[in-house]
Amino acid sequence: AQSVTQPDIHITVSEGASLELRCNYSYGATPYLFWYVQSPGQGLQLLLKYFSGDTLVQGIKGFEAEFKRSQSSFNLRKPSVHWSDAAEYFCAVGNTDKLIFGTGTRLQVFP
């Protein structure tokens, strides 16, 4: 079955600290992987995506993610978090016609 697991429901970090959000997936074929961010009351904004090639992908707002096929993981990282990064983050797997989302990780940032 196709699925995405985000094991951390809620993460709290201090501003300036590093961040890693975990994502594990189960998908029959070679996956297309995405990270989206959602601010309260808003839609989803694409942070980055992996289709093929270099397993370390760079995204917007200083985020990066690494695809590890052997671990079925696609973890999101940022070296230094800003207060404006507080939001909910969703990992997704799928293709153009359908995405399967994880349950999301809510990020709280303390000054």
Next chain:
Amino acid sequence: KAGVTQTPRYLIKTRGQQVTLSCSPISGHRSVSWYQQTPGQGLQFLFEYFSETQRNKGNFPGRFSGRQFSNSRSEMNVSTLELGDSALYLCASSGGQGGETQYFGPGTRLLVL
């Protein structure tokens, strides 16, 4: 380019009524997907339309339906509303070819009383 637009942004209905939500994709995009977001079930795929044809469908009852017009705009309809249909309904558009990114609209928040 303008982004994905959804109308209306907020909607209040009562049980048993029906509702129609609209989505205008990014210019040139031919694929529109719909998702339901609730606190309990998270983000769930409803269906996807490409060139006026439903190409993929999620696991939702027949009360949920959709269509796409020749200009790629899409509507989704929910008949006989239930309290559990209260949710944020998101639509996303893409070019429709394999591997393309879906870009999301701001959503329509539906409250069923």
